[in-house]
Amino acid sequence: MSANSWDDYAEGWDSNSDVVTYSERAFQSLADTIDFKGARILDFGCGTGLLTERLSAQAGSIVALDPSEKMISVLNAKQLDNVITIQSELTEELIKQNKHLQAGFDLIVASSALAFVPDYLETLRLLTQLLNENGQLVQWDWLKEAGDAGSGFSRDEIAHTFREAGLSGIRVSVPFSMDAGEGSMDVVMGVGSR
Template identity: 45%
Template sequence: MRTDAELWDELASTWDVRDDVIAYADRAHASLLEHVGSLLGGQGPRALDFGAGSGLLTERLAPHCAAIVAVDTSPRMLEVLGGKGLAGVQTLCVDLSAGAAPTEAALREPFDLVVASSVLAFVDDYPATLRVLSALLAPGGRLVQWDWELGEGASPTDTGFHPRALREAYRAAGLVVDYVGTAFEMEMNGARYPVVMGVARRP
């Protein structure tokens, strides 16, 4: 059976030509500017893009950041990202979702901003991953997440989060909730799908 990383590897070469994923990245970027725009001024934050994929959000973020470490478990996705030659962006193929403290040199200095666009609903252990990402933040640093928004009637197998689940998970990871709400909607096959955005801060 293929691993999750192998399944994402297969999507890597065509990821950047999909109108839906481009629109998602544009809207996530716009909502980021709206909610943490003040963090993106000056010399810009040191940022971690968790589940960066082919770098659709990374490339939008790079002009606002002093440096970005783009983390993913799919080597092919990171190859596409690396091929873009973005200034100040370093790629790192590592799985931070098992909950162990990372030892990689690129992750030693704390981050002012961690973004996770359409990835945290896919990790095996969301609370453990949040704890790892939270520990990588500098005091006052922000974690920003986007995922499909689930309603009250969602089944446990649906991919995404109810807004309440984000608030509870942030608090359990020792983070302060700055914002949780619907950031935008995606139209697909005649239906509209809301995307929930969470912004949390390390005290």
């Protein structure tokens, strides 16, 4: 999806109960896995900042990055003191030009964002270079089993691509599921360190 098509969802995003529940469960799975108190965090594909909001209470600082102007506008309206927003795609050029991305991060989170990038491996490589030594990257997306259509990732796909991007200590789990009409959809979580 393009940044403009995400703009269409911005206004009602925070009132969508499924979106809110997903962000709450992602946050809880993160809190159960990593101590991020005082951390410098990048929220990649932050959207309206539902996860950013939850993280900001314990984080030292957060850079929230999203290509959608309207999603970033909703997040800016929340006036979170320790959050800096960047409305852009992540590129090598942006990293070279933006001082907020050059300082390095203790933690990078990507909640339901990496399934929408044009090149998963290249994006992971860019994110990995933004991590401080021993920094961690955490990804949540829909779990895709063999033969599944649609977006998402298999456990093996995440583990393999994390390794290819230079991450180590890789753990892949299914921390929660979401109700989906006739059944439920599992969410896969990948964690890797630089």
